[in-house]
Amino acid sequence: MSEPRTQPSGLTKWVVTLPPTAFLLTFFLATALIVVVAGFRETGEFGGLAPIDSLAALTLDAYHFLGGDVIYLEIFARSFLVAALTTLICIVLAYPLAWLIARSPKRRRDFLVLLVILPFASNFLVRIYAWIMLLGPVNLLYTPFAVVVGMVYAHLPFMVLPLYTNLEKHDPALLEAAQDLGANGWTRFWRVTFPLSLPGIFSGSALVFIPVLGMFAVPELLGGTGDILIGNLIKEQFLENRDWPLGSALSIMLTVCVLALAGLTAWASKRGLHGTEAVT
Amino acid sequence: MALLEIRKVTRRFGALEAVKDVSISIEQGEFFTLLGPSGCGKTTILRMIAGFDEPDEGEILLDGKSLAGVPPEKRPLHTVFQSYALFPHMTVAGNIAFPLEMAGKSALEIRRRVAETLALVHLEDKADSFPHELSGGQKQRVALARGLVNKPRLLLLDEPLGALDAKLRVEMQIELIALQREVDITFIFVTHSQQEALALSHRIAVIKDGRVEQCDEPDQLYTQPANRFVADFIGKINMLEVEVTSSSKVLLGLRAEGLGDIAATDPRPIAVGERGAFALRPELIRVFGHRESADLKNRFEGVVRELLYLGDVTLYKVELANGRVIEALMPNAAPGRAKFHEVGDVVTVCWRHDAGVYLRN
Numbered sequence: 089m090s091e092p093r094t095q096p097s098g099l100t101k102w103v104v105t106l107p108p109t110a111f112l113l114t115f116f117l118a119t120a121l122i123v124v125v126a127g128f129r130e131t132g133e134f135g136g137l138a139p140i141d142s143l144a145a146l147t148l149d150a151y152h153f154l155g156g157d158v159i160y161l162e163i164f165a166r167s168f169l170v171a172a173l174t175t176l177i178c179i180v181l182a183y184p185l186a187w188l189i190a191r192s193p194k195r196r197r198d199f200l201v202l203l204v205i206l207p208f209a210s211n212f213l214v215r216i217y218a219w220i221m222l223l224g225p226v227n228l229l230y231t232p233f234a235v236v237v238g239m240v241y242a243h244l245p246f247m248v249l250p251l252y253t254n255l256e257k258h259d260p261a262l263l264e265a266a267q268d269l270g271a272n273g274w275t276r277f278w279r280v281t282f283p284l285s286l287p288g289i290f291s292g293s294a295l296v297f298i299p300v301l302g303m304f305a306v307p308e309l310l311g312g313t314g315d316i317l318i319g320n321l322i323k324e325q326f327l328e329n330r331d332w333p334l335g336s337a338l339s340i341m342l343t344v345c346v347l348a349l350a351g352l353t354a355w356a357s358k359r360g361l362h363g364t365e366a367v368t
Numbered sequence: 369m370a371l372l373e374i375r376k377v378t379r380r381f382g383a384l385e386a387v388k389d390v391s392i393s394i395e396q397g398e399f400f401t402l403l404g405p406s407g408c409g410k411t412t413i414l415r416m417i418a419g420f421d422e423p424d425e426g427e428i429l430l431d432g433k434s435l436a437g438v439p440p441e442k443r444p445l446h447t448v449f450q451s452y453a454l455f456p457h458m459t460v461a462g463n464i465a466f467p468l469e470m471a472g473k474s475a476l477e478i479r480r481r482v483a484e485t486l487a488l489v490h491l492e493d494k495a496d497s498f499p500h501e502l503s504g505g506q507k508q509r510v511a512l513a514r515g516l517v518n519k520p521r522l523l524l525l526d527e528p529l530g531a532l533d534a535k536l537r538v539e540m541q542i543e544l545i546a547l548q549r550e551v552d553i554t555f556i557f558v559t560h561s562q563q564e565a566l567a568l569s570h571r572i573a574v575i576k577d578g579r580v581e582q583c584d585e586p587d588q589l590y591t592q593p594a595n596r597f598v599a600d601f602i603g604k605i606n607m608l609e610v611e612v613t614s615s616s617k618v619l620l621g622l623r624a625e626g627l628g629d630i631a632a633t634d635p636r637p638i639a640v641g642e643r644g645a646f647a648l649r650p651e652l653i654r655v656f657g658h659r660e661s662a663d664l665k666n667r668f669e670g671v672v673r674e675l676l677y678l679g680d681v682t683l684y685k686v687e688l689a690n691g692r693v694i695e696a697l698m699p700n701a702a703p704g705r706a707k708f709h710e711v712g713d714v715v716t717v718c719w720r721h722d723a724g725v726y727l728r729n
Binding site: 259261262264265266267268269270271272275279280283284 | 456
């Protein structure tokens with residue numbers, strides 16, 4: 089069978105996709121590879137990386153060091169806990185908001201979405217400093233609570249937007265059908281709206297969970313000494329301790345954990361979300 | 369007692385009266401159709417029965433009890449939506465099980481009833497499919513099965529065949545009739561297709577601008593339309609402007625300007641001099657060659673302006689002496705090659721004196 093005429097020819101496809109592909113290969117893959125290699129090297133005399141002269145210069149020292157101290161495991165666990173908690177709170181806060189926007193008259197929706205993303209118009213650090221002003225007088229500054237509040241605040245829009253995009257597409261006839269067939273409001277939500285919004289929840293969660301894991305500004309500004317997360321740890325290795333191999337090893341471990349989690353989610357959603365793609 | 373009684377129901381949306389003083393009563397086991405052009409208020413009536421809308425005036429009674437204030441989920445009636453509204457994240461079996469689960473049936477009973485209903489709509493092999501894997505006709509059947517499975521007092525169908533192509537629609541009409549007879553559940557069917565309404569219904573309410581124009585059995589609607597709108601909306605009809613010249617017990621004398629006298633029947637007492645319309649179905653008109661004999665009272669000369677050979681029938685458009693063009697449908701049932709009158713032929717059109725209907729203005 090011949091291809092439909094609207095398919096671009098092979099050459100056009102290449103011309104169009106080459107620049108972004110080249111960009112990604114150069115600046116994402118290459119930098120990632122540098123980090124991977126750096127994780128297997130030693131620190132130089134004045135920090136950074138030691139000059140590399142042979143393959144024998146590669147070492148597992150950084151990973152041995154990480155494995156040797158339980159504090160790193162604790163920080164990883166705490167980071168995942170904070171990320172999970174932030175994601176959960178974001179879901180709970182964003183869902184009614186996204187639902188409200190999706191149910192608003194069409195003309196008002198764009199305005200409400202604009203309000204959700206309006207905070208991005210001012211600098212991120214300035215907004216986090218504003219939280220210092222808010223939390224300081226009530227003695228909540230430099231606590232785990234402050235860290236989670238800051239994280240939720242910074243990432244809420246990333247949950248609202250995908251959820252709204254999903255909820256907006258729901259066919260209102262489905263809810264009427266459910267009601268007609270005997271479902272009350274609560275049942276309609278749990279049996280129809282919620283399962284159909286799972287793809288939105290998943291993409292929102294990815295957009296919140298992963299950045300929170302790597303975030304260092306919020307714990308640094310709002311958290312106490314005991315509240316450091318992986319992001320702080322990595323930043324510390326590169327900027328203060330100048331132990332690049334250790335920082336790289338931490339980065340790689342974080343990436344592996346996130347990828348494993350993403351894979352698990354993808355697998356679970358493939359099994360559990362059958363049919364919802366028809367809506368989203 | 370009627371199963372469902374709509375009593376003097378009016379529904380307004382702002383300044384617009386979508387439904388005006390509608391009264392209909394529907395009996396147990398009926399296949400009842402609300403027929404009308406789009407925007408006539410038929411869907412509003414259906415939504416008020418389902419409970420998604422409430423009347424501003426009047427009331428709706430089910431088994432003699434008012435439904436006012438009863439939310440849709442508490443009404444013992446289900447709807448088949450025009451878009452089907454199947455739950456995309458549930459399998460066919462899951463969709464059909466939904467109303468049973470809502471009614472709190474046991475798992476065992478749900479399994480049995482779902483299987484029975486799947487068999488009823490011939491979809492046994494599709495139980496584990498998802499809606500997006502089904503064809504239009506199959507989705508239609510799932511929607512029907514989901515509406516029927518919990519044996520509602522009433523099944524409301526909102527233009528359920530509208531999304532199907534013509535051939536499938538005719539097949540589904542036949543299935544729908546058989547299905548309704550088999551399950552013995554009262555159907556209220558909404559459609560804008562007069563053909564669908566005539567084919568399916570026990571009774572039809574013709575609705576225009578929120579009012580019931582006529583409520584009757586299909587053949588009565590077709591042969592005895594109550595007014596011009598019903599006559600025109602259902603099937604094809606020729607309409608001649610006439611004046612009443614005489615009125616005895618059943619015989620009615622009419623005169624059409626520029627044409628002459630028409631003999632008709634009407635049992636109603638009608639004043640001489642009244643103006644109205646004489647409505648005549650194309651298939652009740654005979655077309656003969658100019659000098660052929662025809663033993664019928666109403667005979668008029670005309671010229672064939674167009675003819676359409678449709679296989680089983682031929683449609684003639686004949687211009688009469690007063691310039692009016694009327695349509696006549698002649699069956700091609702005679703053995704051998706059908707004999708045609710050609711364009712330009714002078715012909716005689718005739719009809720029995722009881723063939724048409726006089727419609728008062």
